């Protein structure tokens with residue numbers, strides 16, 4: 001995959017990531033490559049490219065998080081009304097993107113040589129729908145992991161704006177560490193950390209990549225516009241990280257025994 005000139009990860013980006021817990025890295029893929037991922041995810045939603053071993057979740061009809069249908073293994077019908085699709089490392093196009101040499105450099109810098117993926121996740125706000133995602137941290141305890149991954153690489157597959165439910169974040173909040181092991185911030189957390197007052201809108205262009213510290217509180221809203229708002233989020237971690245309940249490790253993206261797009 002090629003790299004657009006705007007992608008940048010240097011000293012300044014590293015400093016912002018450490019201080020603020022997020023940094024916009026620019027465009028990693030060409031317009032053509034982004035279009036191919038957009039087409040691929042629509043084809044997966046519509047069942048034109050079938051995957052039975054991915055987890056799918058349909059969107060809520062109310063916009064309320066707790067009312068969304070459960071996520072479970074297998075396609076749920078040909079529709080663009082999905083909220084989430086997991087396990088996209090099984091798809092060669094998404095895997096190739098996840099294994100981009102510049103993401104290799106970034107994950108090597110923060111994590112090391114052997115890297116696995118906790119989740120390779122499509123997040124969708126369908127047109128005229130979407131579900132409110134409340135304030136949360138993406139922490140290992142809540143995810144049932146034996147350590148806390150810190151690196152998520154999030155890419156907008158469509159422009160994300162205030163109008164269509166872009167992410168909101170609280171810069172610097174990651175420095176407080178794990179605020180709530182239950183994943184979601186409580187009302188008391190919201191007041192203590194003044195989340196409403198300190199939040200900023202993370203408006204980004206289609207194809208833009210954002211590096212997020214998993215401890216950074218984030219949330220997103222619904223999408224009342226007539227166009228879907230798609231995103232792809234990959235949480236990288238040390239390949240030795242295990243699931244506490246099963247002792248299992250996770251699919252390897254870089255290093256020994258890494259997945260190969262040609263073998264997908």
Ligand SMILES: O=C(O)CCC(=O)C(=O)O
Pocket residue numbers: 123133138152154165166167218219220231233
């Ligand atoms: O895309 C969104 O609205 C939220 C994504 C998210 O929560 C994540 O990538 O961890």
